[in-house]
Amino acid sequence: MSPAIPIYEITTSAARVCHALPLDNGGIVASIVDFLSGWQSLAGAFIGATVSLFVALIVADRVPRRERRAVAMAALFEIRSILVVERELSADTSEERWQSLREFPLPGRVLCGEDLSRLQYVHSSLTAHLLFLRECHRRLSDDLIKYHTLKKDVPRRDTKVDERVQRRLRLADMESRLDQYLRAIARNAESVEYYLGSLVLCSRLSAAYSRVRMAVSSNAFDRRSKQVLADPAGEGEAAEEQAA
Numbered sequence: 001m002s003p004a005i006p007i008y009e010i011t012t013s014a015a016r017v018c019h020a021l022p023l024d025n026g027g028i029v030a031s032i033v034d035f036l037s038g039w040q041s042l043a044g045a046f047i048g049a050t051v052s053l054f055v056a057l058i059v060a061d062r063v064p065r066r067e068r069r070a071v072a073m074a075a076l077f078e079i080r081s082i083l084v085v086e087r088e089l090s091a092d093t094s095e096e097r098w099q100s101l102r103e104f105p106l107p108g109r110v111l112c113g114e115d116l117s118r119l120q121y122v123h124s125s126l127t128a129h130l131l132f133l134r135e136c137h138r139r140l141s142d143d144l145i146k147y148h149t150l151k152k153d154v155p156r157r158d159t160k161v162d163e164r165v166q167r168r169l170r171l172a173d174m175e176s177r178l179d180q181y182l183r184a185i186a187r188n189a190e191s192v193e194y195y196l197g198s199l200v201l202c203s204r205l206s207a208a209y210s211r212v213r214m215a216v217s218s219n220a221f222d223r224r225s226k227q228v229l230a231d232p233a234g235e236g237e238a239a240e241e242q243a244a
Contacts, residue, residue, distance in 0.1 A: 064118070071118045072200040075110040079189045086186040098147060098175055112137060119200070123211075125225050126195040132232050133188040140181035147174045184232040191225045 089097055110116060112134050120127045150171060155164055198210040214222055 068118050068122070068200055071110055071115045072196045074115070075119065076193060076196055076201070078111050079193050082185055082189045083193075086182055086189075089182060098144070098178055099151060119196075122199050123195055123214075125222075125229065126192065126199065128229055129188045129191045129195070129225070132229070133185060133192060136181045136184040136188065136232065140178060140185065143174055143177055143181070147171070147178065150174070180233040187228045188232060191221075191228050194221045194225070 111130065116130055116134065120130060150167070153167075155167060199207050202210070213219070218226075
């Protein structure tokens with residue numbers, strides 16, 4: 001049996017050892033507490049500023065988005081009116097079909113006005129289609145006025161045959177250009193309608209999904225849009241149909 005060690009001697013030895021050790025007086029612990037306290041204040045300020053900025057961005061985005069949706073709805077109404085007239089004129093195969101159309105029914109408040117700028121930066125393809133649509137409408141309106149002016153200028157009886165032939169050729173050339181502008185307007189209007197429905201007149205989640213899908217995998221509407229931008233008037237398709 002080992003001799004019993006008195007408890008008094010053990011406690012006395014422990015006290016001597018502890019007394020010999022350097023006492024920190026809470027320096028390390030105080031440093032850690034000060035460090036955490038400082039970072040807590042900094043983190044709180046950072047989180048508060050971030051949340052405030054996030055809320056401000058949400059509020060700032062709501063107003064332009066609401067305005068874009070209002071402009072898109074008005075533009076969609078004008079586009080559908082264009083498509084209705086285009087289908088009616090395309091179904092009319094008579095030679096006098098352009099005489100009944102005195103003014104192309106496009107109000108121009110959105111598609112040909114300053115409000116169009118609210119839609120131009122939604123997507124690059126949408127911007128291109130809108131610009132094509134505006135330019136084709138301007139040219140069609142100008143040529144339609146010239147066409148009706150020339151149509152009213154009825155030749156007199158003593159007019160030479162060559163002048164009569166030249167007048168008919170000019171009218172035929174104008175009608176051909178009007179047909180091209182009308183096809184270009186209808187083709188671009190269909191693509192604009194597609195982009196407005198996919199990117200503007202929908203929820204944020206649907207718009208984000210559409211953007212990712214357009215970037216990763218194009219569908220039939222995206223491919224159609226590229227074809228229209230490459231050939232706005234559809235002259236290539238018309239030539240293929242005639243050849244077939």
